Amino acid sequence: MRFNFLRPKARPATGPVVASTGGRVVYAVGDIHGYLDLLDDLLDTIVRDFAYLKEREPDRKxxxxxxxxxxxxxxxxxxxxxxxxxxALKTLSDQGSGFEVRALMGNHEQTLLSFLDTPEAGAAWVEFGGGETLASYDVVRPPGRGDADSWRDVQAQFQRNLPADHLAFLRALELSARYGDYLFVHAGVRPGVPLDRQEPEDLLWIRNDFLSLPHRLGCVVVHGHTPDAEPFIGPDRINIDTGAYATGVLTAVRLTESPPVVLQARKSRRV
Incomplete structure (x- = not known):
């Protein structure tokens, strides 16, 4: 991975967010969906951005x-x-090096794990992107929707090809993280339900109710899951899913005691 310490291209968000991170600098990264090139470019930008912050605030430790x-x-x-x-970033973090990394679960990771436990879930999974994941682990999906026997064979091959540390990472993914006034989840929260009573399915899958109703939970929810052409910065939620798989744009947001700042990696053209 290359890290180029030039001043980053970032743009302040215009939404009326007034919240605190408890004194931390927090970067949140949106839905990656298998685009490693965009992730590496965005990580470069985040590293440069934090280096620039430390230049301006030399006492920051x-x-x-x-x-x-x-x-x-x-x-x-x-x-x-x-x-x-x-x-690799999470391993460094756990050893006290680099950034403090928090890795949350998305609905696509939940679906992958469901297939590892239940081969019948394979047909639905590949229709929403799982075929590309299987291919990245050198597993060939059955033609069409396949039958029960073929999916059991694919499941067995995937179980063999998935490294043990990848499986452990996937099973250990968190449902949420909290820093100051910011709550980080994959999809959103059920409006009006206290944080300690939120259902995992809502945190991973909710859309309409969360997007259309104020959640009234006294925090700013930072989420992905619902792709939009531009990041959304509002008073009680921030959406950083800009549909990298379709738009070629992967988005992060920097959160401090100041207004949020959006950072992005983009491809000018999808092949």
Missing amino acids: DRAVLVFVGDYVDRGPASRGVIERVL
Whole structure:
């Protein structure tokens, strides 16, 4: 991975967010979906951005936090590479090096794990991007929707080809993280339900109710899951899923005691 310490291209968000991270610098990364090249470019930008912050504030000694909001796999060509990259960062973090890394689960990781436990889930999984993940682990999906026997064979091959540390990483993914006034989840929260009573399925899958109703939980929810052409910065939620698999744009947000700042990696053209 290359790290180029030039001043980053970043743009301040315009939404009326007034919140605190408890004094930390927190970067949240949106849905990656197997695009390792975009992830590496965005990580370069984040490293440069934090170096620039430390130039301006030489007394700052804290570790920056790096939160991934899930959906590392499916749709893109390099799901295995993305898992390897995030796992390596998490391993360094656990050893006290680099950024403090928090890796959240997305609905696509939940679906992958469901297939490992239940081969019948394979047909539905490949229709929403799982075929690309299987290919990245050198597993060939059956033609069409396949039958029960073929999916059991694919499941067995995937179980053999999936490295043990990748499986352990996937099973250990968190459902949420909290820093000051910011709550990080994959999809959102059920409006009006206290944080300690939120259902995992909502944190991983919710859309309409969360997007259309104020959640009234006294925090800013930072999430992905629902792709949009531009990041959304609002008073009670921030959406950083810009549909990297379709737009070629992967988005992160930097959160401090100041207004949020959006950072992005982009490809000018998808092949």
